[in-house]
Amino acid sequence: MSVFQHIEFDNHEHVAFCHDQETGLKAIIAIHNTQLGASLGGCRMWPYSSDDEALNDVLRLSKGMTYKAAMAGLNQGGGKAVIIGDPRKVKTVGLLRAMGRFVESLGGQYISAEDSGMSVADLKIMAEHSNHIAGIEAKYHVNGEQADGNPAPSTSYGVFVGLKTTVEFALKRDLRGVKVAIQGLGHVGLRLAEHLYKAGAELYVTDIYPESIDKAVSLYGAKAVSLEEIYDLDVDVFAPCAMGAILSPETIQRLKVKVVAGAANNQLAKESCGQLLKDKGILYAPDYVINAGGIIDIYHQKIPSSHEAMRAHLERIGATLVEIYQRANELDQATNIVANQIAEERFTKKD
Template structure:
């Protein structure tokens, strides 16, 4: 099947494939739209079950980054990179250097940042071979701490702010005593759990790595549940913070939560799932709106800014979500559809 015929191909400007025989690198970079500026997006390393699964992921993720940048008010486009392989088993310095060369081959059309399975240390190795790596010389931190280039604290804080706003909008209450089911306890999910615990929320958690679940149970008084059980819980909020496409017609019928608000990208298996959530009376926080804290962080590292200015920008996620929710109510449409409309209005106009 041609890339152009792929179900997730959406007028992407550039899709590049790389196989480096010496290091074993297999990677894909997708550039969706550069109308507002050069594309920026994380580099993800994941043990995909097939090449097509990886292509599907990078096409969806890169498109999401275009919409995310537009909704966050940034003058940049959307792109993404994926490396095929288990980061805990096959990641090497040589592999990261080869990935740096791959990014550099696109001559700045794509700027790479951190994502699942990658670290700032990995990006610094990639930067040995490319000037188009972001998040390695950070100056600002969302809480005024020493910045190390990891955007996860900003992403997690933005999701926390957005989740809190969504609960206020849907349930008319604060987070004290609110039951939240968190799916995925990676760099962002674990930080989100900490914010929620401090705000008085009651946590239920699951992850593919038992040690992360044990940490959340120990530090945040969370209750551990199985991977499948997370959908069936009698909770107020379901927070997907792992991989995408996890909300589908089958498990949407299982969800008892009144709010879905999490950090994962591309949470809906299809756009039609947003309408299914609406029909069930579930308020859905469009993923690329609520999880924009990381890209806002990276953007501020490139401009004259400050800790406070970056934090204030991240907190505007709340205002954007309310705009989406109110417009969705007025138009009687799903929140993901309305968010798409607003984003498209922005990135189809010149910056």
């Protein structure tokens, strides 16, 4: 299939492929839009079942980063990188160095940061061969702690703020006693569970790794459920915090919640699924708005800032969501469509 004819090709500016025979690296970098600045996005390593699945993911993710940066008020464009492979099995120093060289080959059009399957330590290895790696010299932390470059604390706090705001808007209540189903307990999902637990929410969790579930059960009193059962729970909130495209006509039909608010990128299998959520009376927090904490964190690490300024920026995620919800009600449109309209007004604006 031609990249230009791919269903997820959305006038991307640049899509690059890399195969390093010596290390086994197979990777794709997609640059969606640089109207507001150089493209920034995480580097994800995942055991994709096919090359086409990886291409589909990187195209969707890079587009989402353009919209995310615009909605977060950043002078930044959208890009993304994916490495094909299981990070627990085939990640090597040589492979990471080769990935650094791949990023460098684009001459600064793409700035790479951390994402699923990657760590700050991995980025530092990539930085041995590229000057365009972000999040490895962090100064600020959302909780005022010593920063290590991991944006997950900021991402999870931003999702928590957004989830809390969405519950208040939809259910007119705080989080005490609210039942939340969390799908995915990685770097962000587990931290989100902690925030929700401290706010008094009741948690139901699932993950592909049993040890992650065990942590949530032990630390936060969560109830463990199966990967499939998570869609069928009689709870208030569904928080997708794993892979994307999980909100399909089939899964939406199964949901009994009133709110969908989580950290995963590209949660809607199709844009039309936003209308299906609206028709069911479910308030959807557009993913690239609620999960913008990571890119906000990385942006603040590059400018003169402070712990307090970064935290205040993260908390503005709540106000942005309220703006979307209010306009969606006024226009009688799905929240994802309204969010897209606002973002496009920003990143297509000409001087």
